Amino acid sequence: MLVLLAVFQLLRLLPAVHAPHSGVALLLIPDAAMAQSADESRPQALFNRGNYMMEEQNYDEAVSIFRQIEQNGHASGPLFYNMGISYLYLDSLGLASYYFHKSKSYRESASRAHEGIAATERMMRTRGTFIPQLPWYAFYDWFLFRMNHLAWVVWGLVFINIGVLVILAGWLWRPDRRIAIAGMVVTAVGIVQIVVVISLAVWADGYRQGVVVQNGIPVTPAPDLVVDEDLSPDLAYEAYTVTLDIRLSSQHEGWVHVRLRNGISGWIPDSAVRKL
Numbered sequence: 099m100l101v102l103l104a105v106f107q108l109l110r111l112l113p114a115v116h117a118p119h120s121g122v123a124l125l126l127i128p129d130a131a132m133a134q135s136a137d138e139s140r141p142q143a144l145f146n147r148g149n150y151m152m153e154e155q156n157y158d159e160a161v162s163i164f165r166q167i168e169q170n171g172h173a174s175g176p177l178f179y180n181m182g183i184s185y186l187y188l189d190s191l192g193l194a195s196y197y198f199h200k201s202k203s204y205r206e207s208a209s210r211a212h213e214g215i216a217a218t219e220r221m222m223r224t225r226g227t228f229i230p231q232l233p234w235y236a237f238y239d240w241f242l243f244r245m246n247h248l249a250w251v252v253w254g255l256v257f258i259n260i261g262v263l264v265i266l267a268g269w270l271w272r273p274d275r276r277i278a279i280a281g282m283v284v285t286a287v288g289i290v291q292i293v294v295v296i297s298l299a300v301w302a303d304g305y306r307q308g309v310v311v312q313n314g315i316p317v318t319p320a321p322d323l324v325v326d327e328d329l330s331p332d333l334a335y336e337a338y339t340v341t342l343d344i345r346l347s348s349q350h351e352g353w354v355h356v357r358l359r360n361g362i363s364g365w366i367p368d369s370a371v372r373k374l
Contacts, residue, residue: 141172148180157184175204175211182214186221192311192336194218196372199309199339218337227335231359239341243307247299254292261285304345308356308371310338317364321353332362340371 144167151160164181178201185194195218202211222228231239264281268274316331334340340356347354347368354371357363 141167141170145177152180152184155187157187160184161188175201175207178204179207179210179214182211186214186218190311190336191218191221192309192313193372195337195339196309196311196374199307199374222335222337225335227337229338229358229360232361235357235359235361239307241298242302242305242341245298245302247295247302250295251292254288254295257288257291258285259288261288304343306342306344307374308340308342308354309374310334310336310340310366310370311372312336312370315366315370317356317358317362317366319364321350321365323365332358332364334358334366334370342371342373 144163148160148163148167151157151163161181161184164177164184167177168181178197182194182197182201185191185197195215198211198214198218201207202215204211219228261281261284264284265278266281268277268279268281313336315334317334318331334356338358340358343355343357350365352368353365354368355363355365356371
């Protein structure tokens with residue numbers, strides 16, 4: 099027994115024995131690094147789990163998982179598209195349309211998102227709640243949300259530079275009053291274009307697009323106004339895309355001023371619409 103104890107004490111005093119070099123390094127990961135690595139892989143793991151729930155037609159659980167990813171600050175086109183599909187199967191057209199609209203801003207999911215929006219509109223037609231957008235308001239919304247203001251400003255600068263060069267040519271290279279006047283006209287067009295586009299950009303900054311996520315919301319002429327149901331008020335149904343007046347809405351907490359696709363405007367509760 100004494101001999102065994104002596105051997106044990108001797109082994110404790112010896113330095114650690116290193117294994118022969120095998121070309122493979124063993125890396126000990128600190129607990130914090132392991133947690134960070136797990137957090138980085140978690141969104142993809144959750145996304146895969148959500149997709150599996152969709153395949154199993156468990157759309158409630160899929161939405162719950164996808165919303166968890168969204169609440170953690172992660173965003174992607176496929177995530178929003180799958181959320182739209184899940185809400186579509188849950189018969190929640192408003193939220194389906196909302197997430198399809200969010201998904202269409204991503205290149206990898208834009209085409210599918212447009213198909214999802216079209217499918218939502220077909221279901222609205224079946225229910226009799228779809229309203230087409232009037233051409234005038236479609237043109238109006240193009241100026242607000244789809245016009246590339248920066249590109250138009252750049253073209254205005256191009257016109258100004260071309261006009262200056264033409265003016266110089268009319269004065270110096272080939273003196274001709276008509277050439278100089280033409281250059282002045284081109285320069286003036288560029289200046290006017292820049293002023294108008296900047297004015298439009300400032301004006302458009304006060305508006306946002308939104309999607310109604312509740313069904314049959316009365317559109318009232320004033321906030322906090324109780325509408326008599328016998329008067330048949332205008333209604334905003336779920337999945338309607340609306341134009342929000344941000345400046346006007348900021349004056350009344352809990353309410354937003356909206357314009358529907360057919361031109362009807364009024365107030366609805368802030369909780370009934372999701373801003374894009």
